[in-house]
Amino acid sequence: MSDVASVLIDLFLIFLAAKGAGEVFERLGQPPVIGELLAGVLIGPHALGLLGTPRPGLIAAFHGDPASAAEALRLVYHVVAELGVIVLLFSVGLETRVSDLLRVGPRALLVGVLGIALPFALGLGFMVLQPTQQLTDAFTATALVATSVGITARVMRDLGVLGTVEARIILGAAVIDDILAMLLLAVVVALSGGGAASPWGLALLLGQAIGFVAFVTLVGTRVVGRYSVHFERLRIENAPFALALLITLGLATLSGVIGLAAIIGAFLAGMVLAEAREQYQLEHQTRPLVQFLVPFFFVVTGAEVDLGVFTDPAVVALAGGLTFLAIVGKFAGGTIGAWGGGAPDRRLRSAAVVGVGMVPRGEVGLIIAGIGRSRGVIPDDIFSAIVIMSIATTLAAPPLLKWLYRSWPGTLTAETARA
Amino acid sequence: MSDVASVLIDLFLIFLAAKGAGEVFERLGQPPVIGELLAGVLIGPHALGLLGTPRPGLIAAFHGDPASAAEALRLVYHVVAELGVIVLLFSVGLETRVSDLLRVGPRALLVGVLGIALPFALGLGFMVLQPTQQLTDAFTATALVATSVGITARVMRDLGVLGTVEARIILGAAVIDDILAMLLLAVVVALSGGGAASPWGLALLLGQAIGFVAFVTLVGTRVVGRYSVHFERLRIENAPFALALLITLGLATLSGVIGLAAIIGAFLAGMVLAEAREQYQLEHQTRPLVQFLVPFFFVVTGAEVDLGVFTDPAVVALAGGLTFLAIVGKFAGGTIGAWGGGAPDRRLRSAAVVGVGMVPRGEVGLIIAGIGRSRGVIPDDIFSAIVIMSIATTLAAPPLLKWLYRSWPGTLTAETARA
Numbered sequence: 001m002s003d004v005a006s007v008l009i010d011l012f013l014i015f016l017a018a019k020g021a022g023e024v025f026e027r028l029g030q031p032p033v034i035g036e037l038l039a040g041v042l043i044g045p046h047a048l049g050l051l052g053t054p055r056p057g058l059i060a061a062f063h064g065d066p067a068s069a070a071e072a073l074r075l076v077y078h079v080v081a082e083l084g085v086i087v088l089l090f091s092v093g094l095e096t097r098v099s100d101l102l103r104v105g106p107r108a109l110l111v112g113v114l115g116i117a118l119p120f121a122l123g124l125g126f127m128v129l130q131p132t133q134q135l136t137d138a139f140t141a142t143a144l145v146a147t148s149v150g151i152t153a154r155v156m157r158d159l160g161v162l163g164t165v166e167a168r169i170i171l172g173a174a175v176i177d178d179i180l181a182m183l184l185l186a187v188v189v190a191l192s193g194g195g196a197a198s199p200w201g202l203a204l205l206l207g208q209a210i211g212f213v214a215f216v217t218l219v220g221t222r223v224v225g226r227y228s229v230h231f232e233r234l235r236i237e238n239a240p241f242a243l244a245l246l247i248t249l250g251l252a253t254l255s256g257v258i259g260l261a262a263i264i265g266a267f268l269a270g271m272v273l274a275e276a277r278e279q280y281q282l283e284h285q286t287r288p289l290v291q292f293l294v295p296f297f298f299v300v301t302g303a304e305v306d307l308g309v310f311t312d313p314a315v316v317a318l319a320g321g322l323t324f325l326a327i328v329g330k331f332a333g334g335t336i337g338a339w340g341g342g343a344p345d346r347r348l349r350s351a352a353v354v355g356v357g358m359v360p361r362g363e364v365g366l367i368i369a370g371i372g373r374s375r376g377v378i379p380d381d382i383f384s385a386i387v388i389m390s391i392a393t394t395l396a397a398p399p400l401l402k403w404l405y406r407s408w409p410g411t412l413t414a415e416t417a418r419a
Numbered sequence: 420m421s422d423v424a425s426v427l428i429d430l431f432l433i434f435l436a437a438k439g440a441g442e443v444f445e446r447l448g449q450p451p452v453i454g455e456l457l458a459g460v461l462i463g464p465h466a467l468g469l470l471g472t473p474r475p476g477l478i479a480a481f482h483g484d485p486a487s488a489a490e491a492l493r494l495v496y497h498v499v500a501e502l503g504v505i506v507l508l509f510s511v512g513l514e515t516r517v518s519d520l521l522r523v524g525p526r527a528l529l530v531g532v533l534g535i536a537l538p539f540a541l542g543l544g545f546m547v548l549q550p551t552q553q554l555t556d557a558f559t560a561t562a563l564v565a566t567s568v569g570i571t572a573r574v575m576r577d578l579g580v581l582g583t584v585e586a587r588i589i590l591g592a593a594v595i596d597d598i599l600a601m602l603l604l605a606v607v608v609a610l611s612g613g614g615a616a617s618p619w620g621l622a623l624l625l626g627q628a629i630g631f632v633a634f635v636t637l638v639g640t641r642v643v644g645r646y647s648v649h650f651e652r653l654r655i656e657n658a659p660f661a662l663a664l665l666i667t668l669g670l671a672t673l674s675g676v677i678g679l680a681a682i683i684g685a686f687l688a689g690m691v692l693a694e695a696r697e698q699y700q701l702e703h704q705t706r707p708l709v710q711f712l713v714p715f716f717f718v719v720t721g722a723e724v725d726l727g728v729f730t731d732p733a734v735v736a737l738a739g740g741l742t743f744l745a746i747v748g749k750f751a752g753g754t755i756g757a758w759g760g761g762a763p764d765r766r767l768r769s770a771a772v773v774g775v776g777m778v779p780r781g782e783v784g785l786i787i788a789g790i791g792r793s794r795g796v797i798p799d800d801i802f803s804a805i806v807i808m809s810i811a812t813t814l815a816a817p818p819l820l821k822w823l824y825r826s827w828p829g830t831l832t833a834e835t836a837r838a
């Protein structure tokens with residue numbers, strides 16, 4: 001069996017677990033995305049171990065070195081997962097109009113800023129009380145800040161409420177949130193490198209990120225609105241869709257190169273192409289890609305979780321504290337920032353939806369914690385606590401969001417409520 | 420930049436090169452698949468070198484070991500490419516009815532058997548004249564036998580002639596071809612391991628392969644024809660398509676596990692699902708996946724080619740001989756086997772289409788040669804010659820096929836001829 005054939009087994013298992021768990025959770029009336037995440041935990045290397053162990057054919061390709069083969073396998077999982085979350089955020093962007101987003105701009109900015117500042121302040125305050133180094137405290141607080149909007153976007157898509165004002169505030173805030181989190185990460189990484197974070201370097205990073213988002217949003221939208229009529233002049237099969245995929249991969253890559261999350265570029269690509277004449281057709285054609293690739297993201301994210309860390313009471317206590325502050329900080333930031341955004345009679349629920357929608361940390365918290373660990377700044381017990389925080393915030397949001405939308409009469413049609 | 424973000428750059432470059440070259444070749448009136456293959460040669464590690472070199476972020480993930488990082492990068496390319504060719508053969512299978520294939524059964528069997536026997540005999544005769552070991556001769560002849568049906572399927576799909584009797588003979592023969600090539604490979608691998616190939620082991624392999632194909636085709640078709648009406652009872656979003664993808668990945672994986680090419684399983688999955696009530700809907704939803712994933716297969720296949728081997732006259736002579744025999748053997752096998760399949764007035768062209776359609780060796784020849792090289796049986800110069808044979812047969816077939824179909828009046832509507 002070749003190395004590729006051996007990896008194919010894993011991809012099949014991931015897809016089977018995702019669809020099986022999705023079906024069970026649909027029948028239980030729960031969001032299928034939770035099923036996919038838990039399926040990942042279950043078949044992942046820390047539980048059943050069906051994933052993560054390279055088979056003989058793969059180890060042979062690495063001259064008998066199982067560690068390199070395992071690392072390569074992890075890379076394959078994460079690349080396919082990344083394609084999935086890129087496609088997901090592209091499809092979410094396709095349902096988002098720039099004009100709608102600009103209308104919620106000031107509120108989204110406030111949600112983004114408060115949603116970073118409050119969890120960071122609370123996390124730092126909590127960590128200073130622990131017997132840890134200052135640098136560890138700063139890194140841990142940073143791991144609490146970044147929202148992973150993929151989970152919320154998926155739940156809102158499943159509920160059919162991506163068109164609501166709350167969804168637009170959350171998506172706008174996620175862009176700002178990502179820029180600020182990236183800056184904070186740049187500061188702590190610079191500090192952990194022994195040097196001080198240069199104000200010029202940070203200003204450059206900030207300028208790049210804001211420039212990228214502003215340029216793509218403002219110029220891209222106009223260009224697409226004006227020239228999409230010429231897409232059909234290309235000769236390749238189904239040119240508009242091919243071009244849309246090219247723009248999505250391109251902006252996602254560029255976004256990754258300048259240090260933002262690739263999904264921000266994918267979201268912007270979708271938003272820009274929402275202005276194209278072919279918007280409906282693109283949305284329609286993106287659906288099969290979403291169905292095929294997105295489950296890989298959620299199962300692979302779930303597979304990172306090691307439930308074994310729950311056996312150490314000290315870790316559980318630390319994790320409990322961090323999780324509590326991560327939820328309270330983000331929820332407060334979102335709720336305060338979004339206050340007054342909905343209709344007067346459901347102001348509270350509208351703000352609560354934004355607050356809850358910003359809570360999931362997903363893979364972003366894990367990535368920051370991983371960087372800290374690889375630099376020797378975050379010890380294993382704190383890493384495990386951050387992992388628990390990430391998964392707990394991620395698992396908590398979908399049922400809460402669903403409950404908020406379900407118990408909020410008049411906003412959902414019978415059709416979307418069933419989804 | 421993370422390791423995943425660094426790989427994303429490569430995937431973007433592959434997609435950009437594929438779509439750009441596809442557009443140029445469409446405008447030149449040539450099959451876009453050739454553009455994609457040549458784009459792969461151009462940006463591959465042996466020419467411009469845009470692919471194949473791991474970036475710093477990726478090397479860091481492999482503890483600074485560039486060789487392992489490069490191997491991991493190669494694995495990612497090949498896994499994404501494999502998903503592409505699986506989706507391609509699934510979509511081809513969806514347009515194939517089992518009853519149509521059984522009707523061409525005896526002819527396809529003859530094409531498959533002769534298409535293996537003639538190139539092997541010619542290749543072995545030629546190699547015996549060279550100053551090489553017997554085992555090298557046998558391995559080289561084996562590398563000449565296996566057709567890579569992906570290229571032909573793509574060209575016929577682009578020409579809109581997948582429904583013709585020639586396409587069905589080629590697809591049926593490809594299944595038989597793959598089973599026989601696998602057996603031949605098993606024999607030479609056993610011989611190169613020092614032992615004799617046990618007749619029992621070979622009988623087991625053959626039984627497994629035939630059993631798999633027969634079981635999936637006969638039982639699967641009935642089950643799908645009878646139970647596809649119940650697909651809708653599943654609760655997951657768009658259940659029929661999800662189930663179709665699951666069956667495709669499952670059969671492709673199983674096919675790989677028992678030693679056949681994964682694409683045989685994918686083709687069978689498509690053929691079985693062609694009996695489902697939702698066949699039209701499935702075909703429609705598979706198209707975006709084809710557009711997104713298939714280009715990776717052709718660019719990655721092209722990137723394997725090292726044009727540098729052309730500088731050695733001895734290699735060129737050897738390659739010329741092998742290529743000539745590979746084309747003549749396969750063409751003769753296909754033409755003789757298919758003789759009498761078409762309408763009387765175009766018997767010759769019909770047989771010629773099958774003959775040409777079986778010629779491309781694509782990645783299968785490269786895989787066999789790679790196995791021989793890793794076992795020390797195939798020296799570098801012969802390996803290079805086999806690489807040239809693979810690419811030459813692959814590049815020769817699409818324009819010839821197109822010419823045969825274009826100069827064959829009355830079989831193409833204006834619509835499909837334009838494609």
